[in-house]
Amino acid sequence: MDFKFTEEQEKFRKEVRDFLEAEIKAGTFQPSCDAWIQGYSPEFTKKVSKKGWIGLTWPKEYGGQGRSHIDRLILTEEMLRYGAPAACHWFADRQIGGGILRYGSEEQKRTILPKIMAGEAYVGLGLSEPEAGSDLASLRTKATESGDYYIIDGQKMWTSCGVFMNHIYMVARTDPNLATPKHRGISEFIFETSLPGITITPTIDITGSTAWAEVFFDGVKIPKTAMIGEKNRGFYQVVNQLDYERAGLERLMGNYPLFDAIIKFVKETKWGNNYISKDPLVRQKLAQLRTEFEIGRLLTYRVVMVMEEGKAPNVEAAMAKQYSTGFEQHLASLSMEILGEYGQLMAESKYAPILGMAPHSFLGSKGYSLQAGSTEVLRGVIATRGLGLPA
Amino acid sequence: MDFKFTEEQEKFRKEVRDFLEAEIKAGTFQPSCDAWIQGYSPEFTKKVSKKGWIGLTWPKEYGGQGRSHIDRLILTEEMLRYGAPAACHWFADRQIGGGILRYGSEEQKRTILPKIMAGEAYVGLGLSEPEAGSDLASLRTKATESGDYYIIDGQKMWTSCGVFMNHIYMVARTDPNLATPKHRGISEFIFETSLPGITITPTIDITGSTAWAEVFFDGVKIPKTAMIGEKNRGFYQVVNQLDYERAGLERLMGNYPLFDAIIKFVKETKWGNNYISKDPLVRQKLAQLRTEFEIGRLLTYRVVMVMEEGKAPNVEAAMAKQYSTGFEQHLASLSMEILGEYGQLMAESKYAPILGMAPHSFLGSKGYSLQAGSTEVLRGVIATRGLGLPA
């Protein structure tokens, strides 16, 4: 056991921090919650690309840095800590690149990975459909063979990065006859969203933001080379990719800027004659959050250790994700509670403390335990795959 | 809506209180947790009988008082508040008498009810078996017909009142061919435990007490008149009786003496320079318990209102019971926490605060959410029968 980073790792962390602090100072961005999933900044993504920080762990032969998962952990931890607008490249860096490396053709690796690393391919994730949420295998969008092409028809919902993507990575049914069991007959595709027949409608969420989208496919003609991996085996591939989708610190630190801000606020603000931080109840609440956060950090670090051993982070990622999103929700609701009546004030309001982050995050965090595997699905994974209870 | 008791009801409450306080003063008993289920006192039961308080709600024609369920609520509330040793008559008063009134023969009513009301029949409940816990219908104890008799063979576990009962009320399989569905072919019986072939072995529970027992039946010959209600329909009868088993305040106030004692303790005790009750964290904890208690009280009162309307208290009892046992467990663990290191000290120990009730109840309360319908079974009842979700 060893709970410290190496000197090089610490150096790298400092490099990332210096970069981010300089960018904040330069006005490129302001730290905000959910910036990894909602923060659209081609400019920032280009800068991250120039640092070589997209595809950090990918093999050098494809232009990656061949660095460790721990380095990527450090990178993402700092991005999240500073609430940096990394959404343009986050998804591709996290799971699409890896998926292509694992299942893609040599040509796909040579063409798509460089675009991602250059910070030019913004890849959205087209998985959920109206009838296919937790039960992804119920998806109905179909890809019909037609010569050298597939014709895509159907609809996706909650496409992350949907409103600003220029590529979509999606799954569709390629063989309607292989519907039993229903997770057979599904394939994965990646293609540009500029193709005719694609309509993207932003989804307005409970906070008012429009980071997700509905995507409609109406006879969209894509070349067969857009398929990733094996035909009709897409579900098995995507299940593996989902492990990566839920493996990272974004499931713990999505609203970290709120945590930093509320601590600072109670230290610096007096209500009545006393600093808020001197209230024993406030102290207990924040210390409890700090404790819960630390547990989440350790559970998520463990996931990275598993990846570093070259294993797929299945049960460990499920455990970390369902725990950590619970923390994030607790952080948001306790922050509102600590702020009392001020907890109602949204960003734009006069008197709003900490930029209205608390109520905004209270609303936004409702989705955390649903995205990328609901808490219920993940507990099932822990119980059956982790503990061997009968499925 | 009306949240007050009538004058007569308040008068009755006062009468019960006066009686109990006088008994405490006279040294008949000391208030203690779980006395309704573990407090063996034939002397006390005789006194309660003399007051006419066993079978309070039963019809006058059978010697009961024909009084309301609200009167019985008041009676039990005070018994529980004062931690009175009522176990000898509690079970018969709560569910056996009612079961006999509902399903028994005229002769059974005329013979058994008077013995209960006289405080002479201590009736234990023989339901659970090693393979039949939540899944009661899996019971294996059998009653084989033989002329005018049934021969009982098998084993019961967790027989309440088991060590001091002189009667047992139990369920057994009367028709092995009616095993599909398995809740058919079961019948109910009541008989004296002095019959040959009955062996009673106390079960020592986690607290060291021996209020429950294993009961072994080895060719026990009972007359056919010992059967209550219809042959092979016993399961349907017992399900109804279970509603009464879980309907009362004993599911909320089983460890009420601890609640009273801890409040008194923190008010009267200084640690360091301050009364414990002045610690903001202690105040919050006790106020939270008070709040939770009040909710449980209201949920349980509602059950009685339902009974008062002449309905079986099914979903309402399930709701109150699973909620209230959660409160009792919370009370025990928060009390230990408030007492800190002193929370470890058991009754017999020097320095033990409040008679060691907190750690004793911490252990004892583990069983509360298992007895008389586990929390899981009860939530299922609420969901399917109460909310109409698909079974």
Place this chain on the structure above:
Amino acid sequence: MNFTLAEEQEMLKKMARDFLADKCPKTLVKEVQADAKGCSPELWQEMAGLGWMGLVLPEKFGGSAMSFLDLAVLLEEMGRAALPGPFISTVVTGALPILEFGTDEQKQKYLPGISEGKTIFTLALTEPGGNPNDDLGSISVKASPDRDGYVINGIKLFVPDAHIADFLLCFARTDEQAAVKNGHNGLTAFILDVKSPGISKAVLKTIGSDKLCEVVFDNLRVPKENILGKLNQGRDLYQKMMPQAAVAKSCIILGSIQQMLEMTVAYAKERVQYDKPIGSFQVIQHYCANMATDVDGLRFAVYQAAWKLSEGLPCLQEAAIAKVWANEAFGRVSTLAHQIHGAIGVTIDHDLQFYTKQGAAAALSFGSSDGWREAVAWEMGL
């Protein structure tokens, strides 16, 4: 002892539910929330026509002399409908204190207008930077004697609906000396006419789209006759009003979570995943059972407190318990409702969001859970 509504209350409930279902659909709620007024004047007039504003007022003031318990029935339905507007402000923190503490002249002057839906009242209590668990002790808005009246200066915060109100019930400090010993002393409640010079208002932006305001007093003059209750005895009024306000908000939360429960159970029956309704999964069933337990528990707690208020019995403890449980039950129920609804429930187009936002706002209004728990502790003699 009786836990069911009386026949007339059931009728009131049904009438309110039907009326609001018809007149206050979510399209209207959305519109009103987005609107600067935060209230539909037409709907307000119709409600007045039904006698809602005067529900608990004597007939001589245009009311129907019903009880706080009846009002609770109505408030629950308002919560269920997510009705926006200054109803609690006007009735609970306006009409009721006037009825209790007002002079005959004051009652005559203000109550009929409230009954008719012509007069909007609100409460100006909290101040910026005060101790949130001691609004009263934190008051620094000052009312200085001046000729026949007082001059008021200072800032109030979280004043609901001040931008459309006709009158503010405002707590101000009238005796600085008395406050040295105890900050709750030396306070007086004034009825302020918002048309007077020296008041400015700014609407804050809130999670529940309630129109809470900052109100600034700059040498506002108020005549002596506008004191409500006794000079320097504002605390009495506050102690009477706060439990009522807390119970009123708890009714709103009760209506919200009852509706969330019903929506969620309906959805769980209908939404199919893994080839069966999600409501047949045991975990979803237990979630729903827990929600139902919270809703029922809160219902009785709220109605118990409302009943005590109706009977004029002391009820600080019952009101505190109702509000603590309302806040806690809301947190749990809304979490489970969202968890069962899945992604569809976090879109702006789904009705669930109205209740999530309304409940969160109500939970943060009229006292925090910690503050009300402290009141329970006090009542326990701790």
Place this chain on the structure above:
Amino acid sequence: MNFTLAEEQEMLKKMARDFLADKCPKTLVKEVQADAKGCSPELWQEMAGLGWMGLVLPEKFGGSAMSFLDLAVLLEEMGRAALPGPFISTVVTGALPILEFGTDEQKQKYLPGISEGKTIFTLALTEPGGNPNDDLGSISVKASPDRDGYVINGIKLFVPDAHIADFLLCFARTDEQAAVKNGHNGLTAFILDVKSPGISKAVLKTIGSDKLCEVVFDNLRVPKENILGKLNQGRDLYQKMMPQAAVAKSCIILGSIQQMLEMTVAYAKERVQYDKPIGSFQVIQHYCANMATDVDGLRFAVYQAAWKLSEGLPCLQEAAIAKVWANEAFGRVSTLAHQIHGAIGVTIDHDLQFYTKQGAAAALSFGSSDGWREAVAWEMGL
């Protein structure tokens, strides 16, 4: 960054597990708990023979110079076996402070005996009626200078294993004046020989069957040389020791809940109700998943703190987090373990009860959750 045990640690773990499975069956635990000594001398000697008491001591004192992290591995297994006896008392609150603060003479005098299993130490810190979140500040046991040494008077409480200990590490007040400013000043740690006249001990009865004692000092004389660390600087020793003690207890809890999880999962696979293993019910699955999450989370928290202790890094926050989480995780895991085991788990004959009791006792020892959360708050700069 590496979250797995080193090979030697895995070996130590396996060896400890096998040894305790063999030598410390539940029959023995039960016997020892019922026995007045609360310790099996034979087992204690065997453990000494394996080098456990000297694990973290330098070789020159008969130890094997291993780390606190190694000790944590061993403690976790002790928790898993529900091993009774004065191990933490002797090693964590005896040997470690002597190693850190002792003079060469003191080390030479006490440590070899500990390594050999001949000497039992314990800690006399808490006093009756003190503030439970400030043991140190609450000390009123007084050590008054007297000729070449001190005379000690007063009462200590919750002294583990005092009835069989050879020496007590006792905190006493040596400078009343210094305490006026801060109760943590003017305290000194003494090594007391329990064979001295003037000590009496009484064993208390506890939920975990730990032998906690009341110890009364009546003019007990102790020579100056028995001061451990510096005169009036007892606080330094306390601040070093408490995180170690808290982490040690957290290791016990970790072992307890790991074992509870494994027992419960095994039972859920095997127990059939409604014609299927109860572990196939979704609610039971989620209970088990929650237990596993608590166990894993606690494991890393505990080992992180132990690692920091091993490295000599500041770790008040990590130790505090480990103990808070140990207490909380124990509460949740034991509740679920009992819920899944059903009635069988609340009999005295089922092994679950050993862990419920051991965990409850450990959660109440060496600081409450509230107290350690306050330490976290302090470390956060609140």
